[in-house]
Amino acid sequence: MDRPDETGSGAGPTRGREATRARILASARELFTDEGYGSVSSRMIASHAGVNVALINRYFGAKRGLLTEILREDGVFPGLIEGDHGTLTRRLAEHAVSRLHGEGTALQRALDDSAGDPDLQAVYQGRITTAMIDPLSAYLGGEGERSHASLVAAVMLGLSRVRLVEGATALRALDRERLTARIQALLDLCLEDFGDPGA
Amino acid sequence: MDRPDETGSGAGPTRGREATRARILASARELFTDEGYGSVSSRMIASHAGVNVALINRYFGAKRGLLTEILREDGVFPGLIEGDHGTLTRRLAEHAVSRLHGEGTALQRALDDSAGDPDLQAVYQGRITTAMIDPLSAYLGGEGERSHASLVAAVMLGLSRVRLVEGATALRALDRERLTARIQALLDLCLEDFGDPGA
């Protein structure tokens, strides 16, 4: 039962509250990655982590809390919404295309695939705003940019939605560079000033 | 098997298998509209329809079958993907904007709001393809147009996703005509030939 040897200093405790918490979190991460969120039950996580079911709710409030924690650690668009303004849409487009092709973290893929679950949805609901639209509009230069950020988010979300729901076979069959360019063009159009009546 | 009071010719039978089926369907429609899909249980539908729970699965296979049936009756973009080619994107854009503003059938709104449920997702998975991308690409002129149709679908789905997940407050605050025009421009860009390197 006891684990007397603390192997490393940075690895965190091997027993006690923190260790158990970490074990649950790691198991959840692994199972979510392999099976998707909805298919993994609290009991599966607990048994995989070798702990009691009740501890999940004790430590994370609910199953949803696990998800929140995991997403908080990862970030949604890590490193994309920063850097050179000029290449922002290009970076986002590349990101979208790579997601279309099923690249990215295994966990990301798994969560994309179970993006239907009400829990996941509820958690995303917050994350999309705080991790995507908020920083994007801040990055673009203030609250007035919020509608532009929303449009960008719509295109990005829509693409992953199409992949989820239809497989996006046709899009993935396209020449990758052409597709990236087109998506970038879409994102650029999202960012154009609304005040401009254009042609 | 007498049917003494057939009120109208088109109203269908008032008892027997078909009547029960219709009663379940009507109750489901009403409850889904008022409460959303996930919040309505099989037992609620059965009790509202005054029938036994088991009949739902007998007649529709599962709760999901009810949804399939209801969506099949309604169509996703009724009447949008037909008519003049020149105004297609305009019609779609108007549709998207009206959805952003929470207009449309009460049922449509309710289902938009519960778009998270795995069941709903599974059903949509088929419907998006057969009722949106398929007819759209056919309408546009063949299988080669499938990638364009997918992009259009992405923008449309993404917009409803943003509304679902963030409320789309910023977008709804925009001048309606300007927003419609911008979305139309996005859709037009989706439809442009990929072969054309453009500017």
Place this chain on the structure above:
DNA sequence: TGGTATAGGTAAACGGTGTTGACCTGTCAA
């Protein structure tokens, strides 16, 4: 050393879900 407070963990139950299989019943045909 003995006593106790407490952090950490457990077992069992609760109320809910969708779904299923065995059973009943009323109506019609022979």
Place this chain on the structure above:
DNA sequence: TTGACAGGTCAACACCGTTTACCTATACCA
């Protein structure tokens, strides 16, 4: 009268997430 059968009922099944009451081993203190 008898039998078949469509139509309907009931109780159970196997899960789910969550909560409550309880236990146990450790750590501290008189």
